Amino acid sequence: MSFLPFSRKDPGNTQEPCDQITAECHELAQAATRGELGAKIAELVLRHSPADIQQMKLNFGKKVEDLSPEYRERLTQKINEHLLGTFQAIRLRRQQGVFGTMEEPVTPLQKSYWEMVAGQCSGGGGDSRIRFLNYLLAAFCMFVLEEPGHPVGTPFPGNDTVQLIDGTYYCPVREKAGDVDSALCPFCPALQTPAIGYLRPPIGGSEHRKQEFIDNCYRYHNFNG
Numbered sequence: 001m002s003f004l005p006f007s008r009k010d011p012g013n014t015q016e017p018c019d020q021i022t023a024e025c026h027e028l029a030q031a032a033t034r035g036e037l038g039a040k041i042a043e044l045v046l047r048h049s050p051a052d053i054q055q056m057k058l059n060f061g062k063k064v065e066d067l068s069p070e071y072r073e074r075l076t077q078k079i080n081e082h083l084l085g086t087f088q089a090i091r092l093r094r095q096q097g098v099f100g101t102m103e104e105p106v107t108p109l110q111k112s113y114w115e116m117v118a119g120q121c122s123g124g125g126g127d128s129r130i131r132f133l134n135y136l137l138a139a140f141c142m143f144v145l146e147e148p149g150h151p152v153g154t155p156f157p158g159n160d161t162v163q164l165i166d167g168t169y170y171c172p173v174r175e176k177a178g179d180v181d182s183a184l185c186p187f188c189p190a191l192q193t194p195a196i197g198y199l200r201p202p203i204g205g206s207e208h209r210k211q212e213f214i215d216n217c218y219r220y221h222n223f224n225g
Contacts, residue, residue, distance in 0.1 A: 018122040021132045025118040028139075029111045035102030037110075038144040042094040045087065045136050048129075053087050055130055074155045082151040086137045089145070102144070110143045113187050138184055149184035160193060170194075 024044060031037035057080050064072050093099065117135045121128050138149045148154075148169050154162045160172035174185055174192035 017128045021121045021128055022118045024132075025114040025121075029114040031106055031111075033102060033106060034104045034144050034146075035099040037106055038090075038093065038099040038102060038140065041136050041140045041144065042090050042099070045090050045133065045140070046094065048087075048133055050084075050087070052130060052133060053083050055127075056083055056134065059130065071155065071157070078151060078154050082154075083137065085151075086141060090137075090140055099144075106143065109187065113139060113143070142184065142187055142189060146189050148190040149188045150190075162190065163193065 028037065028040050028044075031040055060079055060083075061076060064075060067075070117132070117139075120135070121132050141147045141151075142149050148162055148171055150162050150171065152162050152164045152169070156172050158172070162172075163170045169190035170193040171185075171188065171190035172193040174188065174190055176183070176185060
């Protein structure tokens with residue numbers, strides 16, 4: 001499942017930006033370590049200005065305009081914070097020179113991400129530069145920071161959210177990767193949120209999940225002798 005704020009289709013785009021993005025994806029796929037990948041992503045992201053982040057916010061606002069007002073407001077606020085926060089985190093870490101200390105290897109699955117990105121950015125829909133920036137920010141979170149593509153607290157229908165519990169990230173739609181080809185789910189470090197809490201109530205869960213936890217505890221963990 002993807003909440004990335006892609007631009008709407010514009011058939012007037014030329015092929016040249018797409019060819020450049022494809023070449024840059026090939027270069028990103030050559031990174032051997034988290035630090036090397038972080039440095040490459042930072043170089044590409046910081047070519048952009050805060051105005052591009054603002055455009056991403058506007059694109060996302062258009063994408064979710066049909067959602068219910070309450071849910072739309074919660075989701076939009078979280079995504080907007082995430083976009084600007086990630087942009088600033090990349091700038092700060094580059095200034096601090098931390099990428100040279102991150103020697104963990106990039107996995108084959110993470111490398112394959114860039115093939116997916118190249119395909120998604122070459123379809124001629126919307127502003128390919130902004131589309132690529134979305135994927136760069138997501139990759140930085142997932143592969144460099146080892147955080148979910150959707151930030152902790154991102155709400156989903158039913159009031160379930162992305163959570164961090166005892167150092168492990170959980171996402172209620174982790175297993176929905178088949179919904180769209182461009183989903184981040186196959187590459188995300190988050191685990192699927194358990195359907196029923198196991199000796200632990202679901203933090204911030206929807207009412208039906210809280211009731212499932214209560215029923216589960218009563219049926220299977222209420223030992224009376």
